[in-house]
Amino acid sequence: xxxxxxxxxxxxxxxxxxxxxxxxxxxxxxxxxxxxxxxxxxxxxxxxxxxxxxxxxxxxxxxxxxxxxxxxxxxxxxxxxxxxxxxxxxxxxxxxxxxxxxxxxxxxxxxxxxxxxxxxxxxxxxxxxxxxxxxxxxxxxxxxxxxxxxxxxxxxxxxxxxxxxxxxxxxxxxxxxxxxxxxxxxxxxxxxxx
Amino acid sequence: xxxxxxxxxxxxxxxxxxxxxxxxxxxxxxxxxxxxxxxxxxxxxxxxxxxxxxxxxxxxxxxxxxxxxxxxxxxxxxxxxxxxxxxxxxxxxxxxxxxxxxxxxxxxxxxxxxxxxxxxxxxxxxxxxxxxxxxxxxxxxxxxxxxxxxxxxxxxxxxxxxxxxxxxxxxxxxxxxxxxxxxxxxxxxxxxxxxxxxxxxxxxxxxxxxxxxxxxxxxxxxxxxxxxxxxxxxxxxxxxxxxxxxxxxxxxxxxxxxxxxxxxxxxxxxxxxxxxxxxxxxxxxxxxxxxxxxxxxxxxxxxxxxxxxxxxxxxxxxxxxxxxxxxxxxxxxxxxxxxxxxxxxxxxxxxxxxxxxxxxxxxxxxxxxxxxxxxxxxxxxxxxxxxxxxxxxxxxxxxxxxxxxxxxxxxxxxxxxxxxxxxxxxxxxxxxxxxxxxxxxxxxxxxxxxxxxxxxxxxxxxxxxxxxxxxxxxxxxxxxxxxxxxxxxxxxxxxxxxxxxxxxxxxxxxxxxxxxxxxxxxxxxxxxxxxxxxxxxxxxxxxxxxxxxxxxxxxxxxxxxxxxxxxxxxxxxxx
Numbered sequence: 001x002x003x004x005x006x007x008x009x010x011x012x013x014x015x016x017x018x019x020x021x022x023x024x025x026x027x028x029x030x031x032x033x034x035x036x037x038x039x040x041x042x043x044x045x046x047x048x049x050x051x052x053x054x055x056x057x058x059x060x061x062x063x064x065x066x067x068x069x070x071x072x073x074x075x076x077x078x079x080x081x082x083x084x085x086x087x088x089x090x091x092x093x094x095x096x097x098x099x100x101x102x103x104x105x106x107x108x109x110x111x112x113x114x115x116x117x118x119x120x121x122x123x124x125x126x127x128x129x130x131x132x133x134x135x136x137x138x139x140x141x142x143x144x145x146x147x148x149x150x151x152x153x154x155x156x157x158x159x160x161x162x163x164x165x166x167x168x169x170x171x172x173x174x175x176x177x178x179x180x181x182x183x184x185x186x187x188x189x190x191x192x193x194x
Numbered sequence: 195x196x197x198x199x200x201x202x203x204x205x206x207x208x209x210x211x212x213x214x215x216x217x218x219x220x221x222x223x224x225x226x227x228x229x230x231x232x233x234x235x236x237x238x239x240x241x242x243x244x245x246x247x248x249x250x251x252x253x254x255x256x257x258x259x260x261x262x263x264x265x266x267x268x269x270x271x272x273x274x275x276x277x278x279x280x281x282x283x284x285x286x287x288x289x290x291x292x293x294x295x296x297x298x299x300x301x302x303x304x305x306x307x308x309x310x311x312x313x314x315x316x317x318x319x320x321x322x323x324x325x326x327x328x329x330x331x332x333x334x335x336x337x338x339x340x341x342x343x344x345x346x347x348x349x350x351x352x353x354x355x356x357x358x359x360x361x362x363x364x365x366x367x368x369x370x371x372x373x374x375x376x377x378x379x380x381x382x383x384x385x386x387x388x389x390x391x392x393x394x395x396x397x398x399x400x401x402x403x404x405x406x407x408x409x410x411x412x413x414x415x416x417x418x419x420x421x422x423x424x425x426x427x428x429x430x431x432x433x434x435x436x437x438x439x440x441x442x443x444x445x446x447x448x449x450x451x452x453x454x455x456x457x458x459x460x461x462x463x464x465x466x467x468x469x470x471x472x473x474x475x476x477x478x479x480x481x482x483x484x485x486x487x488x489x490x491x492x493x494x495x496x497x498x499x500x501x502x503x504x505x506x507x508x509x510x511x512x513x514x515x516x517x518x519x520x521x522x523x524x525x526x527x528x529x530x531x532x533x534x535x536x537x538x539x540x541x542x543x544x545x546x547x548x549x550x551x552x553x554x555x556x557x558x559x560x561x562x563x564x565x566x567x568x569x570x571x572x573x574x575x576x577x578x579x580x581x582x583x584x585x586x587x588x589x590x591x592x593x594x595x596x597x598x599x600x601x602x603x604x605x606x607x608x609x610x611x612x613x614x615x616x617x618x619x620x621x622x623x624x625x626x627x628x629x630x631x632x633x634x635x636x637x638x639x640x641x642x643x644x645x646x647x648x649x650x651x652x653x654x655x656x657x658x659x660x661x662x663x664x665x666x667x668x669x670x671x672x673x674x675x676x677x678x679x680x681x682x683x684x685x686x687x688x689x690x691x692x693x694x695x696x697x698x699x700x701x702x703x704x705x706x707x708x709x710x711x712x713x714x715x716x717x718x719x720x721x722x723x724x725x726x727x728x729x730x731x732x733x734x735x736x737x738x739x740x741x742x743x744x745x746x747x748x749x750x751x752x753x754x755x756x757x758x759x760x761x762x763x764x765x766x767x768x769x
């Protein structure tokens with residue numbers, strides 16, 4: 001099942017299940033303190049979509065070579081999921097550590113790397129994991145305007161109009177849990193030049 | 195989601211964003227824009243999207259003509275400082291030019307010298323996602339101008355200073371609702387229509403009071419429960435059925451009727467929204483006083499190809515078949531050149547023919563004007579379906595022009611493109627793309643052996659004859675066209691960055707200028723102190739670049755890289 005299909009199924013379930021009764025849990029979480037704050041060192045990661053939405057992502061949930069999982073940070077103390085801003089959505093992908101450049105490997109945990117899911121061009125969500133237009137490897141691709149990022153090279157731009165790489169999020173594995181090891185490196189979100 | 199964030203961005207926009215680096219001094223003696231001036235604009239000015247309410251895109255100026263256009267020379271240029279698609283016509287009112295650019299910027303310039311009066315820069319929200327980062331221009335009324343923004347506001351600026359007069363939120367950008375069009379101003383009402391046909395919106399056209407920003411009326415392009423046409427939808431499909439309205443309408447000042455084009459049905463495969471789906475892919479006749487739908491014509495039913503018909507029809511008094519009538523002319527994205535007759539309470543089909551090759555239509559029903567679809571080329575769920583032309587159609591939103599001198603319609607067409615995708619049922623997630631297919635599955639294919647793609651065409655709407663065409667072997671054609679009384683047709687639109695002047699009668703290229711970037715903007719003509727000028731924004735992006743990326747993978751010998759960055763170019767004949 002593709003990533004987007006999994007997401008779709010979940011949204012159906014959500015819409016069918018809760019829209020008539022209580023406010024959506026996500027909306028409630030948005031209003032909680034810290035829900036729109038950027039990820040912090042020590043935050044955990046939870047699925048932002050799919051059948052396991054809201055549950056913790058463990059290293060074993062990732063398949064080597066992708067596709068990426070979409071995640072929100074979660075404050076382990078307050079249990080607040082930081083889904084209050086779309087700028088907090090994160091892409092996590094597990095790659096062969098030998099494929100990563102040194103700087104990328106330094107932020108990775110056992111080959112698992114994390115980046116902002118928001119394209120640096122016009123702020124669209126990055127949804128695709130496809131063969132690059134100009135490199136023969138799978139890349140993170142924004143389908144709005146075709147910007148492509150190589151997650152092995154710190155998500156540098158390898159195709160399209162994006163002016164800069166995606167913001168990276170350092171990871172660590174602590175007590176078997178995938179954990180955020182620092183703040184975003186680089187700017188999150190689209191460009192507003194001029 | 196966050197009201198406080200909204201308030202903050204509104205506050206910022208109000209207080210900080212009109213820079214006044216007034217190198218050209220202040221704007222003295224600004225000419226207030228009145229209903230009379232918009233209804234009969236002076237030949238020297240370009241104050242409406244297509245200069246006149248009838249949408250013809252025709253300038254009566256003829257100082258620049260077929261005999262001297264070879265001497266057309268840049269007079270001044272101005273860098274906008276932003277990238278992406280520069281689609282707006284430079285708007286000119288008695289020597290003052292207003293240029294709208296991507297990223298919510300308006301620049302006021304001396305139209306003769308190119309010196310800056312002021313610049314407005316909107317602070318767009320950090321979390322905004324812009325599927326179409328562009329603006330198609332500013333509307334004028336009295337001493338104000340009006341910008342529709344990609345974070346879904348309409349902003350009124352003081353024309354003399356660039357200061358914000360009012361700022362009205364239209365809908366919620368976080369749900370994928372946004373604005374890119376040039377507002378249509380009619381009798382003190384600022385009228386806009388929403389974008390978002392790829393994000394599961396229900397389209398609408400809305401009018402605001404030009405002085406206060408207060409909403410006067412809002413008409414949804416998809417009828418609600420109990421309204422006529424609602425029964426062309428099943429279940430709740432109408433709530434998210436598209437019909438966005440993202441281009442400026444045209445206006446019949448005699449009958450006080452606005453003609454507004456509507457977009458694709460959503461999501462793309464028609465199987466996901468069975469029925470005719472009124473009023474998607476239609477033209478609506480609206481009463482400007484109250485927004486009431488007087489009548490309509492739907493170009494094609496149950497749209498499945500993303501063929502928005504948002505480009506409003508041109509109003510032309512047409513002689514055809516031995517009679518003169520009030521026509522609506524619309525070279526459609528659906529590849530059909532439509533000739534309709536507009537009456538007080540009806541829009542009647544007169545004639546239609548394919549202006550580029552298509553395998554989707556088997557014909558047109560003579561009585562109703564409904565095209566007859568070939569089901570083999572209509573996208574469905576679970577199976578890949580190919581169709582010609584592509585998703586971008588025979589002609590996308592860039593405008594055609596009508597010359598009152600030649601009686602011809604000039605169409606920026608694309609030939610020899612086909613598309614295809616596999617439909618899938620995907621539930622809507624607010625604020626995210628909702629196409630009914632995987633975005634990575636969308637294809638654009640050049641027909642094998644095709645000798646050209648972009649094609650500037652001259653059609654005689656009276657006879658249905660193609661009088662001339664100019665073919666572009668290695669490029670799409672993705673820019674609006676303007677005709678002048680100098681028997682010239684101006685167009686950019688190609689990936690070689692050229693801006694061209696064609697002989698309106700023969701199609702011969704009489705002049706061209708390579709510019710900084712590709713041109714997807716609208717050429718205009720104006721006059722200051724007895725000199726005629728031609729102006730255009732050069733700044734490639736959005737769908738011109740999307741097609742470029744797709745073409746580059748078709749092995750036709752072009753690169754995807756067309757340089758970006760906007761520049762306003764102004765030309766005159768060297769004396």
